[in-house]
Amino acid sequence: MTKRVEKTYQFENPEQEMGLVGPADAHLRLLEESLGTQLRVFGDRLTIDGDDERVIMTLAIVEKLTAIIKRGVKIGPADIISATSMAENGTLEYFGDMYTETLLHDAKGQAVRVKNFGQRQYVQAIAHQDITFGIGPAGTGKTYLAVAMAVAALKQGSVEKIIISRPAVEAGESLGFLPGDLKEKVDPYLRPIYDALYAILGKERTDRLLERETIEIAPLAYMRGRTLDNAFIILDEAQNTTPPQMKMFLTRLGFGSKMVVNGDLSQVDLPRSVTSGLRQAAQILAAVPHIQMIYFKNSEVVRHVAKVVAAYDQASENLK
Incomplete structure (x- = not known):
């Protein structure tokens, strides 16, 4: 049985208080919404009121957040969401x-870091395995982090080029009316990849690397018959590959290369009669050495779409 309690946290200095509270108390409101507690600031003290277990969890999160603020990190909504998700999952200690580790700095000079335990496992798998599968809902940072790791590898000289692909499968829309060849038709569907590259490298530098073919973005059909050596290869939206397409793609891996395969098995756009190549690969390759499967949870969504994902998942369960 829960009981209502109140606990107090004392800030060490005004900078720590301002960093935690956020603009117009936005961070406090986000913590309240996520945890079901009430937070109020009086002078240099923060009071937390609510059910005892939720208050204890909130206090632990506040202590973790203020500790990184003390180290000079400027926190934002994503950090709040990550801390609350990790607390709910029992991984707040991490x-x-x-x-402590910065993957690289983006085009604005801001540090790119992992935001939760799932992302941490994902990045470590990419660093140490030949092939990494990132499987989970939209908003978990799979594409962005894969691109960030690819750019970091290119900057370090461990690969000579970046190749990013996705299957040309329509998500309820028609490719046929669009002008141009297959690559030109599918380019609009590759927009998340371009957005990630622009955010990390800047548009001008990205465009230069694309012109030099140091970065290549192409439909999956363009991978057939190639052997990709010394490259960082990313397959996005892999849930929309067929089993033969997935096998074809995975066997493109050459010497000195690294491969990341991302997808969301809840968003398969293939005909009902066709098995997803990603689903099959996750079963066949689970125990193969140098290949690792990372499964993201709905609670690890780092954008403000977590509630949307949860609502649709709940509706799907109710319809079964």
Whole structure:
């Protein structure tokens, strides 16, 4: 049985308080919404009121957040969401560790870091395995982090080029009316890839690397018959591959290359009679050495779409 309690946290300085509270108390409101507690600031003290277990969890999150603020990290909504998700999953103890390593700095000079335990496992798998599968809902950062790791590898000289692909499968829309060849038709569907590259490298540098073919973005059909050596290869939206397409893609891996395969098995756009190549690969390759499967949870969604994903999942369960 829960009981209502109140606990107090004392800030060490005004900078720590301002960093945690956020603009117009936005961070406090997000914590309240996520945890079901009430937070109020009086001078240099923060009071937390609510059910005892939720208050204890909120206090633990506040302590973790203020610890990284003390280290000079400017937190935002994504950090709040990550901390609350990790607390709910029982992995809050690892929260501070995520801020000890910077993958790279983006086009604005901001540090790119992992945001939750799932992302941490994903990045470590990419660093140490030949092929990494990132499987989970939209908003978990799979594409962005894969691109960030690819750019970091290119900058370090461990690969000579980046190749990013996706299957040309329509998500309830028609490719046929669009002008141009297959690549030109599918380019609009590759927009998330371009957005990630622009955010990390900047548009001008991305465009230069695309012109030099140091970065190549192409439909999956363009991979057939190639052997990709010394490359960082990313397959996005892999749930829309057929089993033969997935096998074809995986066997493109050459010497000195690394491959990341991302997808969301809840968003398969293939005909009902066709098995997803990603689903089959996850079963066949689970125990193969140098290949690792990372499964993201709905609670690890780092964008403000977590509630949308949860609502649709709940509706799907109710319809079964």
